[in-house]
Amino acid sequence: MLPREMVADIYKTLQASLLARAVALGIITAKQSEEMPTPWFMIKAGSPSQLRQGRYLVRGQNPDLSKYYGFAEVDKSDGEYLVTWYIAEREIKGHGQVPRGNEPIRLSVPGEYEVTFSREAGMGIYEASRGSGGIERFIPASPIIH
Secondary structure, eight states: OOOHHHHHHHHHHHHHHHHHHHHHTTSSOHHHHHTSOOOGGGSTTOSOSSOOSEEEEEEEEOTTSOEEEEEEEEEEETTEEEEEEEETTEEEEEEEEOOSTTOOEEEEETTTEEEEEEEEEETTEEEEEETTTEEEEEEEOOTTOO
16 A cells, blocks of 8 residues: 555646646636645645535435435635535525534534534545434535536
8 A cells, every 4th residue: 555645646746737737728717726625635734624615526315315416615704614505406505603623513504404514534525414314425526516
């Protein structure tokens, strides 16, 4: 198995090359390439305790065990998370305070439910509970996902 530092260097070089080529071809803008979430193993301080800004693929399961897929955009502004989910042609907005330390991240979707991110599961993937028994994963996504 390769050491974590070597994997990080390979991934960083590959990602930078692919994003530079995508910008050169006009597939994405330079701003979109900069907004791509950074995987946890590329951050020198180790695994992050807070949800990072960027785009994420969303994979979820409702309490009735039905599955759903989509993507989400995470923004942090003035100590608050602003999250927009795009699930099944529906736009869902949520917000919550940026916690201190390793406290769970709680997002409120007004009139619907609460989403609680309790941990970062590795590789920049975040796991959450949603409403009364649903689960959700946020997986770092390319900035070109629409």
